[in-house]
Amino acid sequence: MNYKTLGIDIGSTTVKIAILDENxxxxxxxxxxxFANIQETLADLLQEAFDQYGEMTLHPVITGSGGLTLANHLGVPFTQEVIAVSTSLQKLAPKTDVAIELGGEDxxxxxxxxxxxxxxxxxxCAGGTGSFIDQMASLLQTDATGLNEYAKDYKALYPIAARCGVFAKTDIQPLINDGATKPDLSASIFQAVVNQTISGLACGKPIRGHVAFLGGPLHFLSELRESFIRTLKLDGEHTIIPENSHLFAAIGSALNAKEDNSISLTEMKDRLRNSIKLDFEVExxxxxxxxxxxxxxxxxxxxSYKVKTGDLA
Incomplete structure (x- = not known):
């Protein structure tokens, strides 16, 4: 039976898995x-792989903000997210100078x-991330994909705060009341995310050279990517949109797998479904x-303690 590597990325809102062959x-x-049901979701994904390929022996590695506790319980090695993403970029997009990655809550x-x-x-703080976009989309009675479709037809951009959903709602509600169009509002929400990411994280350090866009929101929302490209004044040569950019941490953790730790697909599914009861990470x-x-x-x-009451009249 030939060995394969398995990368698991447990984010704040999604689970990603990637299985690589020996090449x-x-x-x-x-x-x-x-939806906060991490074990069940991961077991379902592994079941899908099993249905497609049958039994496999895997070298697994886990990464992601929600992965450390699970890695300890499963007895699977854990790798830090930046290491995983860096490994992927070096292999799949080696020209990258700067990578911008948006997740569900970071x-x-x-x-x-x-x-x-x-x-x-x-x-x-989840300001300016995937869950922020979901929250703003619900204000416009749509979802993130709907927001993306609307944004394709925008004419004007309005300033909207993105450092917090509360501030953003305060900015958006008057615009809705004034009759601002959904395309303009949608594009403005994406622009707010771009401004928040660049000003809040780059802190004045220039984003230059070849820029790669990673993570679910940037993979699935073409207009959000366009907002970044427009703001950073990138041309086609300096814009890197890798295939499977939403899976880069999972692929990177698979690339970091070591041969001394292996587990069968069935055994891993069984452990997830039956043997682990995750403790809360907080006291x-x-x-x-x-x-x-x-x-x-x-x-x-x-x-037995009653306040005396009387008739006011």
């Missing part, structure tokens, strides 16, 4: 929203300069009431 060619890949700019890699990341406070009896006792005790 590092991509033979299976998929991308799915997990944004990154990675600079490659003479062998040095410098990463700027916004991981603490929880003790509940106020450990049982119904404790709550009832509290309610009885409190109900």
């Amino acid at each position: 590092e060619n991509l033979i299976f890949a998929d991308y799915k929203r997990h 944004a990154k700019i990675i600079y490659f300069e003479n062998g040095n890699v410098e990463q700027r990341m916004n991981g603490i 929880r406070m003790e509940p106020l009431f450990a049982s119904q009896e404790e709550y009832d006792a509290f309610a009885n005790r409190q109900s």
Whole structure:
């Protein structure tokens, strides 16, 4: 049985997997929203691979913001996201000088300069990321794809804040009330994301040379990419839109797989479905009431205190 490598990228909103053959060619890949049900979603993706290719022995590696806990429970090596993305870029788009990656809830700019890699990341706030775009789309009663279709016909751009969904709504609502068109609003939302990414992450450091666009939002939303290209004044030669750009972290982690760790596809699916109960990563406070009896006792005790009331009339 020949060995293959498996890269798993667990993001804040999606799970991506990539299976490479022994010649590092991509033979299976998929991308799915997990709606906080990470294990089940990953097991479903592995089942799809199994249905297509049958049993396989895999060298797995996990990456992504939600991947560390799962990697520990599965006993699978973990690689940092920037390393995974850098590995992919070096193999698939080696001319890249700067990579801009948008995820579901984070944004990154990675600079490659003479062998040095410098990463700027916004991981603490979802302003100007995929979930921000989803939120703004719902204001216009559509989804991210609908927003992209609208934006193709825009005539004017309005200034909209993107550092927070609350500020953006405050900017958008008056524009809707004033009769701004959906194409103009959609393009303005994308422009706001571009401004937020460039000003918030680059912090004045120029984005020059060959620029690669990665991550789900930039892969699926052509008009968002166009907004970046327009703002950065990039020509065709300096714009890199790789195939499978939404899977780069998964592909990169597969490229970082080591031969000493292997697992069969079935065993991995079984572990995900049956044996792992993920603990919460945060410390929880003790509940106020450990049982119904404790709550009832509290309610009885409190109900004995009554404020005197009288008839106001």
